[in-house]
Amino acid sequence: MRLLAPALLTAAVVLSACGTTEAPSSAPSQSAGEPVTVTDSRGKAVTLDFPATKVVALEWAEAETVASLGVMPVGVADVAGYRTWDSASPLADDVKDVGKRNEPSVDSIVALDPDLVIMPKGRDETLAGQLEQYVPVVVTEASDASGNLDRLREDTRMIAKAIGRSAEAEQLLSEMDAAFADGRAAVEAKGATGTPFVMADGWLEGSTVAIRPFGKGSLVSEAAEAVGLKNAWTGEVDPQWGLGATDVEGLTALTDPKTFLVYSASEDDVFTTGLAGNPVWQRLPFVVNKKVVKLEPGTWTFGGPRSVIAITEQFVKAATA
DSSP states (O other): OOOOOOOTSOOOOOOOOOOOOOOSSSSSSOOOTTEEEEEOOTSOOEEESSSOSSSSSHHHHHHHHHHHTOOOOEESSSSSHHHHHHHSSSSOTOOEEEEEEBBBBBHHHHOOSSSSSEETTTTOHHHHHHTTTTOEEEOOOOOOEEEEEEEHHHHHHHHOOOOOHHHHHHHHHHHHHHHHHHHHHHHHHOOOTTOOEEEEEEEEEEEEEEEEEBBBSSHHHHHHHHHOOOOOOSSSOOOTTTTBBBGGGGGOOOOOOOOTEEEEEEOOOHHHHHTTEEEEEEEEHHHHHHEEEETTTTTTOOOOOOHHHHHHHHHHHHHHO
């Protein structure tokens, strides 16, 4: 199954880990009775009468972040997909599915009587307006290849303020920064600083394997670079997600024998099934040197801070093996 980056589900911008979670606590870090105002990615000030406790999240990163901060969403778009692709913050069994990420059901959302809907930038522009007839909506930036870690921090803090969990957000972001510091120290100790990597996912298009490299500016790349590794992919990428497009022949540009490949495949593993007998693939340096690493199932490469921690730990393990 081919999974597009979240905003690419509605925009044809195809350029052609597992963490832990704590049980939600009952007491928010901000007063439950005070109004709260956040300014979202639209530049719109959204005022809530009190921090939201009944939240619907229309993208997995946002659902992960809400759950990581101790508030279990009442509804999430494509719950089954979330459970396959993002295990950083597991959802409770009673979380309701509100439809597809690119086509959620307004009726299903409204029926849950939420205090707040959180959705990513890049969705159908009419959706927020439809929902706002019934419930406040906050729109996250979702991704920005000019500074994705900074963007992630801003989105996390905005979500946290809306649900009364600002102190929890600072703790979560501190854990992410600690993972970077620990990873950087491990990479340095191994003499692996500057080791080149390429990150990709892929899918079958007929009999051809289409490969999507994660270039500079992607969230994965920024996490890996934060521990001192170097992204070897220099091809064109889109400005929001930092994603490119190539095929197996395009990977022949990667000639440094120190390069390792990390790939994501929580369902069909096309790097194994689609490329195993490909002679070009077999000659690539990271294949010859057995430096091909599959991310653990449930590692969402477009996720929140807990996903970033999982990604970081796996990259450090690959670079220091």
